[in-house]
Amino acid sequence: MSRQLAGTGTLLRFALRRDRVMLPVWVAVNALMVLSMPNTLKTLYATPAQRTDLMHQMATNTSLRAVVGPVFDDSLGALTAWRVGVYAGALAAVMSLLVVVRHTRDEEESGRQELISSGTVGRRAPLTAALLAAAVANALLGLLMAAGLARQGAAGALAFGLGVAGAGMIFATAAAIVAQLTESARLARGLTAAVLGAAFVLRAAGDSASSDGSSVLTWLSPLGWLENLRAFAAERWWVLLLFVAATALQVLAAYALAGRRDIGMSFLPTRPGPAVGRLGTAGALAWRLQRGSVLGWSLGFFLAGVVYGGLTDGAAKLVGDNAQAREIFQRMGGRSGLTDAFLAAMVGMLGLVAALYVVSAVLRLSGEETSGRAEPVLAGAVGRLRWAAGHLLIAFGGSALIMLLAGLGFAVGYGRQIGPVLGACLLQVAAVWVIGGLAVLLLGVLPQGVTAAWGVAGAALLIGWIGPALNVPRAVLDLSPFGHLPKLPGGHLDWTPVGVLLALAALLVAGGLAGLRRRDLAAG
Numbered sequence: 001m002s003r004q005l006a007g008t009g010t011l012l013r014f015a016l017r018r019d020r021v022m023l024p025v026w027v028a029v030n031a032l033m034v035l036s037m038p039n040t041l042k043t044l045y046a047t048p049a050q051r052t053d054l055m056h057q058m059a060t061n062t063s064l065r066a067v068v069g070p071v072f073d074d075s076l077g078a079l080t081a082w083r084v085g086v087y088a089g090a091l092a093a094v095m096s097l098l099v100v101v102r103h104t105r106d107e108e109e110s111g112r113q114e115l116i117s118s119g120t121v122g123r124r125a126p127l128t129a130a131l132l133a134a135a136v137a138n139a140l141l142g143l144l145m146a147a148g149l150a151r152q153g154a155a156g157a158l159a160f161g162l163g164v165a166g167a168g169m170i171f172a173t174a175a176a177i178v179a180q181l182t183e184s185a186r187l188a189r190g191l192t193a194a195v196l197g198a199a200f201v202l203r204a205a206g207d208s209a210s211s212d213g214s215s216v217l218t219w220l221s222p223l224g225w226l227e228n229l230r231a232f233a234a235e236r237w238w239v240l241l242l243f244v245a246a247t248a249l250q251v252l253a254a255y256a257l258a259g260r261r262d263i264g265m266s267f268l269p270t271r272p273g274p275a276v277g278r279l280g281t282a283g284a285l286a287w288r289l290q291r292g293s294v295l296g297w298s299l300g301f302f303l304a305g306v307v308y309g310g311l312t313d314g315a316a317k318l319v320g321d322n323a324q325a326r327e328i329f330q331r332m333g334g335r336s337g338l339t340d341a342f343l344a345a346m347v348g349m350l351g352l353v354a355a356l357y358v359v360s361a362v363l364r365l366s367g368e369e370t371s372g373r374a375e376p377v378l379a380g381a382v383g384r385l386r387w388a389a390g391h392l393l394i395a396f397g398g399s400a401l402i403m404l405l406a407g408l409g410f411a412v413g414y415g416r417q418i419g420p421v422l423g424a425c426l427l428q429v430a431a432v433w434v435i436g437g438l439a440v441l442l443l444g445v446l447p448q449g450v451t452a453a454w455g456v457a458g459a460a461l462l463i464g465w466i467g468p469a470l471n472v473p474r475a476v477l478d479l480s481p482f483g484h485l486p487k488l489p490g491g492h493l494d495w496t497p498v499g500v501l502l503a504l505a506a507l508l509v510a511g512g513l514a515g516l517r518r519r520d521l522a523a524g
Helices: 008-018 022-035 037-044 048-060 062-068 076-102 105-110 112-117 125-148 154-181 185-209 222-228 237-258 282-319 323-333 338-370 374-379 384-414 418-445 452-470 495-518
Strands: none
Touching: 008 125, 022 037, 022 076, 022 125, 022 154, 022 452, 037 076, 048 062, 048 076, 062 076, 062 185, 062 282, 076 105, 076 125, 076 154, 076 185, 076 222, 105 112, 105 185, 112 125, 125 154, 125 237, 154 185, 154 222, 154 237, 185 222, 185 282, 222 237, 282 338, 282 384, 338 374, 338 384, 338 418, 338 452, 374 384, 384 418, 384 495, 418 452, 418 495
16 A cells, blocks of 8 residues: 555645645635634624524524524624634635645646656555645644634634534545546536535525524535534534545545546546537637536526525615624625615625636636647647637636626516616626736736736635625725725716726736737646
């Protein structure tokens, strides 16, 4: 077995070095989201009466319970676990699946793994190093959360940190299995993300049906295990055994599969063609490569719009006379009525998430370049600008499409103010395109540091999500392009900042394309 794992330490150090930007950003965003919550909740629900009323509202409001889960206790620690526990686990899962696929199937697809394996490297060393890299990130995340929440109760903080790390490792090992089954890194990420989406839907359906997390559907989801761990509310330590057992079984399955195939091969090989449809242009090829991502994001945003639209009236009732909660919604969504403020806040949140889509779509160019697949395309009668334009059209046009579909989802879920809400969704595109423009600039001018685009998108998400709750200074909120958008619906529409953001996005894209045209292609 030692020969099978030869070189694991070296590969682990290499993986952590490659992810020295991406992993700290993911860990920091997730940890700050959680650690900022106790003070926010202390401001929102300062009295026992307010907390008791919150628990009653959540016990009877099935829609909101489906989104954030049930409340098990009225302590600040328990409310923190209720408010952000599921989302912290989901973010840890996304981080973990990206790390594992990046250092397994991505390496095989690019051909680098074959070169590495020609040295003194064991057959299972790459998979082991990828899982250990994910374990290091999740351990650090869990430790930060446990240490930061210790003031709310040491036992609850430890349970919460272990639960979030456990959720991350379940999806890390799930990604390890999927990476053996499929020949494409893109498909491996998509399938594992679909498993995560199914886990979220199962938990939501179970929590909607039961106010205490006892539904069978909730227990079928690892995210449901996280809330049923009941951190800060008479912890159920035995639930951690579910995380350990699931992780161990999936590791064994991934190892067994890895030992039964050749490098670069898979158990579900890609159909070799001929391709259906026309691939006569670089743009058509870009669409073929990214259409699955566009369709997946489109469906997700439409459903999110339906859900948030349906929650609008219930959220207004939940806030009620709570002045602090009303103030936070108004800082996020403007000083109009509470319903308009809630709608504007939810539209703004979807805009922040859309920034993640545009970064991922732009960075597909980097993936094509570093894998060597761009060179055969550019060897023909295709210039760099034409090649890049196909992917950028999908990135920027796709971001507008998913926000349009989010607006249509709001129209279905809320059923009122269709025009204003749809316009508010499309207005977010100006800020999303600025984030995309920064990604293009990094791609063209600083390709080695292009992953910093994830840090930019993460910082915007952090500022937009946590900043209003912490009442940070306006100067900090203005660091994000989303801080300059009008708060719609309900606010005053000022086209000046929108025009400035669009012009800035155009300049950033132009600068990035100029750099791409002049520099050498990265080595595959």
